[in-house]
Amino acid sequence: MNDPTPSFAEAEEETEGRGSSSLPPRFGLIFAGLMTAMLLSSLDQMVVSTALPTIVGELDGVRHMAWVTTAYILAATIGMPVYGRLGDLIGRKSLFLAAIAVFVAGSALAGAAQDMTMLIAGRAVQGLGGGGLIIISQAIVADLVPPRQRARYMAPIGAVFGLASVLGPLLGGWFTDHADWRWAFWINLPLGLVTLAVCAFALKLPRRAEKAVVDFPGITLMAAAVTCTVLFASWGGTEYAWSSPVILGLAMGAVVAWVAFFLVERRVAEPVIPPRIFGSRIFNIATLIGLISIGMGMFAIIGYMPTYLQMVYGKNATESGLLLLPMVVGVMATAVPSGSIISKTGRYKVWPVIGTAVIALTVFLMSTLQPDTSIYVVCCYLFLLGAGVGTMMQTLVLAVQNDFPASDVGTATSTNNFFREIGATLGIAAVGAVFTHRLTEQLAARLPAGAIAEVGKTDSLTPSAVHALPAKLEEAVVLSYQHALTPVFRYLAPLFALGVVLAVLLPEKPLADSNAEPGGEATPPSGAAPEPDPLARH
Numbered sequence: 001m002n003d004p005t006p007s008f009a010e011a012e013e014e015t016e017g018r019g020s021s022s023l024p025p026r027f028g029l030i031f032a033g034l035m036t037a038m039l040l041s042s043l044d045q046m047v048v049s050t051a052l053p054t055i056v057g058e059l060d061g062v063r064h065m066a067w068v069t070t071a072y073i074l075a076a077t078i079g080m081p082v083y084g085r086l087g088d089l090i091g092r093k094s095l096f097l098a099a100i101a102v103f104v105a106g107s108a109l110a111g112a113a114q115d116m117t118m119l120i121a122g123r124a125v126q127g128l129g130g131g132g133l134i135i136i137s138q139a140i141v142a143d144l145v146p147p148r149q150r151a152r153y154m155a156p157i158g159a160v161f162g163l164a165s166v167l168g169p170l171l172g173g174w175f176t177d178h179a180d181w182r183w184a185f186w187i188n189l190p191l192g193l194v195t196l197a198v199c200a201f202a203l204k205l206p207r208r209a210e211k212a213v214v215d216f217p218g219i220t221l222m223a224a225a226v227t228c229t230v231l232f233a234s235w236g237g238t239e240y241a242w243s244s245p246v247i248l249g250l251a252m253g254a255v256v257a258w259v260a261f262f263l264v265e266r267r268v269a270e271p272v273i274p275p276r277i278f279g280s281r282i283f284n285i286a287t288l289i290g291l292i293s294i295g296m297g298m299f300a301i302i303g304y305m306p307t308y309l310q311m312v313y314g315k316n317a318t319e320s321g322l323l324l325l326p327m328v329v330g331v332m333a334t335a336v337p338s339g340s341i342i343s344k345t346g347r348y349k350v351w352p353v354i355g356t357a358v359i360a361l362t363v364f365l366m367s368t369l370q371p372d373t374s375i376y377v378v379c380c381y382l383f384l385l386g387a388g389v390g391t392m393m394q395t396l397v398l399a400v401q402n403d404f405p406a407s408d409v410g411t412a413t414s415t416n417n418f419f420r421e422i423g424a425t426l427g428i429a430a431v432g433a434v435f436t437h438r439l440t441e442q443l444a445a446r447l448p449a450g451a452i453a454e455v456g457k458t459d460s461l462t463p464s465a466v467h468a469l470p471a472k473l474e475e476a477v478v479l480s481y482q483h484a485l486t487p488v489f490r491y492l493a494p495l496f497a498l499g500v501v502l503a504v505l506l507p508e509k510p511l512a513d514s515n516a517e518p519g520g521e522a523t524p525p526s527g528a529a530p531e532p533d534p535l536a537r538h
Helices: 008-018 027-046 052-059 062-090 093-111 116-144 147-178 188-202 216-235 245-265 275-279 281-313 317-322 325-345 350-366 375-390 393-402 406-446 451-455 463-467 471-491 493-505
Strands: none
Touching: 027 062, 027 093, 027 116, 027 147, 027 188, 052 062, 052 116, 062 093, 062 116, 062 216, 062 406, 093 116, 093 188, 116 147, 116 393, 116 406, 147 317, 147 325, 147 375, 147 393, 216 245, 216 406, 275 281, 275 406, 281 317, 281 350, 281 375, 281 393, 281 406, 281 471, 281 493, 325 350, 325 375, 325 393, 350 375, 350 393, 350 471, 350 493, 393 406, 406 471, 463 471, 471 493
16 A cells, blocks of 8 residues: 655655645644644643642652652653654654654543652653654644744744743642642643644655664763753752752763763764754854743743742732733734734844843843832733743744754754753753842841741741731741842843843844745755855855
8 A cells, every 4th residue: 555645855846836825735724733732732831830739748749749840841851852853854743643642641641640650750751742742843834834934823832832831820720729630631631632633634744765863872861961950950959959969960960961962962873963053053043042031031030920929919829820911911912913024024033132122121120129019010011021022932943944954944943942941941940049049148137036937947938828927027028038039130131131132143044935945054965065164154
């Protein structure tokens, strides 16, 4: 029986025959499936945050609570470059369907967990599938839509990330309060299976002729490097002191593993992250902007604003989550229009410049917050933050994809996302370390002698406990939180200023009207002589 899947060459001819402005049959159905897959994976990074107290109480696992989140992030981050590279080598459809199946299996395992070991294992399996859903969805859009048209479809993908960051904790809390925390995982089963069926039926992608050579040494070293980095950032200052042998050992292990990884990648036949990727100036600058402005900056702010709202304004967990909705509105308000304008003009550079500038301004404004600042002002600042992010999150991915040929689009996309995740992990850890240090100092300075014992340890303070304190002690703790966190935003200002400078320096390459046009100069066709200066044309 003949294989109905077109070969890569046949698919390219078919694309050219359709014309650069047309989309493949049933694209609306395919895109809905891709968006659902992206939403499920993004939601599950955050969905357990509000449900964790109930989960660990029922499964008797407070000591292992952090691993419920860490296992997912760790597995997803490690999987991203692997999925991206394998998709370029063997084709994306079968890999995407496998990622959905793995994600659904992990969700079923986590939902059925009878102890913490089973739950953490389920979360790790979920992460292995979820990393593939995030990366391959974006790469499939690149396969099906020419770069110039692609901007209007990448914009909703960016909005999904913003929506998931707020909707995830809200859904987790709602399922826990009104049904069962297990539904936070079981809801993925019907949605995942429907997505699997839709994409299996409607998605037609070219198969690759090459036999994949898997970079096992590179994957092993990368996994070791990511594991050490994530655990260093997650455990430092919480599970262990920053100066403890465990944290110092993880830091040293991360450095050694990263150095060994990049050395190995220069020597293997098919590296999981090819060194030639870094020959693109567009890739390097866009990835740095994503790592700094979105990864280290934005996610750190999102991670600590709910705590600030609960402690300073007395909001409960659900209310603090709802108060982040203006950020989602901001993302949607700018992502879709900017994507449409990019598609019409074929130009993208102005949007990262605007986005990084708006984010830098917003962070400065957040550093001026006071306990008596109106909650409506805080919401306006969150809207501005979202508006800045909306103009650039997927625009940077589009710029990277546009600079590479189809044979490297998945690798470039996954590597860009990979370093953004690393930046987010390190950014949240850095902000947390500075915040905790300042909070300890502020409490010691503001609380009367002998009152520290009544208030309790800084790592065990809860909003309900703080607002149950006598008025003077409550005021002292609230002021301590305010003075501990808002200056951290000011400390981040130079980082965001660097993001603006990088955005100005980002080269602009007009978006191609057809996928048949080759991408960046960083990856010349096989057998072609290398350019004397691969950066000159960027």
